[in-house]
Amino acid sequence: MHISEGVLSAPVLVTGAALAAAGISIGLKKMGYEKIPQVAVLSSAFFVASLIHVPIGPSSVHLVLNGINGLLLGWLCFPSILVALALQAILFQFGGITVLGINTVNMALPGVICYYLFGKLVNREKRTISSIAAFACGFLSVCFSGILVAISLVFTEQSFMSVAKLIVVAHLPVMIIEGIITLFCVAFLKRVKPEVLGGIYGKGS
Amino acid sequence: MIEEQFSTGNSFVHSLDPRVKIIVAILFSVVAAVSSNFLALLPALALSLFLIILGKLSIRKVLYRLLLVNGLILFLWLFLPFTYKGEALFNIGPLVGTTEGVLYASQITVKCNAILLVMIALLSTTSVFTLGHAMSQLCFPDKIIHLFLFTYRYIHVIFQEYHRLINAMKIRCFIPRTNLHTYRSYAYLVGMLLVKSYDRAERIHKAMLCRGFNGRYYTLSRFYVKKGDVLYLSVMLAAILGLVILQWTAIA
Numbered sequence: 001m002h003i004s005e006g007v008l009s010a011p012v013l014v015t016g017a018a019l020a021a022a023g024i025s026i027g028l029k030k031m032g033y034e035k036i037p038q039v040a041v042l043s044s045a046f047f048v049a050s051l052i053h054v055p056i057g058p059s060s061v062h063l064v065l066n067g068i069n070g071l072l073l074g075w076l077c078f079p080s081i082l083v084a085l086a087l088q089a090i091l092f093q094f095g096g097i098t099v100l101g102i103n104t105v106n107m108a109l110p111g112v113i114c115y116y117l118f119g120k121l122v123n124r125e126k127r128t129i130s131s132i133a134a135f136a137c138g139f140l141s142v143c144f145s146g147i148l149v150a151i152s153l154v155f156t157e158q159s160f161m162s163v164a165k166l167i168v169v170a171h172l173p174v175m176i177i178e179g180i181i182t183l184f185c186v187a188f189l190k191r192v193k194p195e196v197l198g199g200i201y202g203k204g205s
Numbered sequence: 206m207i208e209e210q211f212s213t214g215n216s217f218v219h220s221l222d223p224r225v226k227i228i229v230a231i232l233f234s235v236v237a238a239v240s241s242n243f244l245a246l247l248p249a250l251a252l253s254l255f256l257i258i259l260g261k262l263s264i265r266k267v268l269y270r271l272l273l274v275n276g277l278i279l280f281l282w283l284f285l286p287f288t289y290k291g292e293a294l295f296n297i298g299p300l301v302g303t304t305e306g307v308l309y310a311s312q313i314t315v316k317c318n319a320i321l322l323v324m325i326a327l328l329s330t331t332s333v334f335t336l337g338h339a340m341s342q343l344c345f346p347d348k349i350i351h352l353f354l355f356t357y358r359y360i361h362v363i364f365q366e367y368h369r370l371i372n373a374m375k376i377r378c379f380i381p382r383t384n385l386h387t388y389r390s391y392a393y394l395v396g397m398l399l400v401k402s403y404d405r406a407e408r409i410h411k412a413m414l415c416r417g418f419n420g421r422y423y424t425l426s427r428f429y430v431k432k433g434d435v436l437y438l439s440v441m442l443a444a445i446l447g448l449v450i451l452q453w454t455a456i457a
Contacts, residue, residue, distance in 0.1 A: 068395070
């Protein structure tokens with residue numbers, strides 16, 4: 001899902017950085033100092049979870065989990081994902097300084113959208129509704145991310161069109177897997193620790 | 206798996222003031238990312254290679270890192286020569302590769318690797334904690350710094366937790382395959398990781414409150430600008446300015 005350094009054009013990078021700055025400042029405003037340890041522990045949980053490789057046929061994909069991140073953190077998923085991406089850039093050189101903004105937006109914006117779309121539905125009593133909402137949350141968060149990546153590529157250079165289309169299509173299995181994982185994960189959390197899904201992190205202090 | 210491979214060493218680069226390194230890395234990345242001319246990009250690549258050599262980093266490890274990260278670039282090479290409009294350079298069956306496409310793809314490759322090398326040479330040669338403290342002295346927002354340092358601290362703890370859970374699954378003969386059982390098990394693994402981190406976060410927060418945490422994170426590290434730092438900073442600024450001039454005059 002990361003876009004490497006040097007691929008995107010300056011206007012796309014600047015737009016990404018500006019959008020990211022806006023999202024992050026909203027997130028930071030909602031995040032009181034007392035919430036920092038909690039958000040940090042969850043950010044690192046997501047960092048570690050993204051190292052999990054799930055088999056699919058002969059190959060494997062790694063989890064993105066920006067849907068659950070959005071569900072749990074709301075707007076705070078902007079700073080959370082920014083920090084996780086910065087650490088990935090420093091530790092593994094995935095992504096980098098100039099693409100940090102656009103990568104953050106590509107991952108965090110779908111998370112926030114899913115928070116608003118499914119945050120309430122997921123907490124419904126009825127199991128079918130909450131399961132469908134959870135699946136849609138996982139599926140759509142990756143889908144939106146893929147589309148955003150495709151848009152950033154196409155706005156850089158028209159000839160990226162076929163690459164961009166392929167990226168979205170190639171993410172189809174990832175979307176389905178993320179949907180399934182999110183579905184089970186939400187069901188698990190509802191049974192084991194429902195207060196996690198209460199969206200306490202999403203509300204401002 | 207999560208280790209700072211390049212952060213220890215006693216080269217000139219390792220001993221530089223981390224603030225200087227951050228500034229140079231940011232300026233270089235930005236300039237290189239917006240450059241589009243080989244007259245500027247090739248010197249940029251040379252400069253980044255020079256920094257790697259200056260840092261006395263193991264070339265093998267650096268190359269391995271580059272290989273891992275160049276996946277997307279390789280992917281672009283499969284497409285760009287054929288989708289970019291321009292003069293035909295070569296044919297593979299019905300596909301026509303264009304000169305412009307090849308040039309564009311190589312431009313991206315050079316740009317990407319130059320920036321990556323500088324990031325390895327400058328940022329990865331500093332420990333993450335030092336980077337955090339340096340960033341706070343460079344007036345990055347407080348909350349981001351706190352989040353950054355805390356997150357890095359807990360990645361290791363949660364990674365251990367993750368290994369415990371994975372081992373427990375392996376002991377129970379879990380073999381990942383493409384089936385619902387696998388996906389459900391992984392989902393529960395993620396869920397358990399979140400539950401455990403949630404509990405841990407609560408404990409940490411209470412423990413910190415007991416010890417008088419008032420939301421401020423005091424850093425004890427002080428950085429001193431040495432002669433070498435000033436020299437390095439001025440040379441690098443001059444070099445980056447040179448890149449800007451090369452790029453700018455080439456357009457005009």
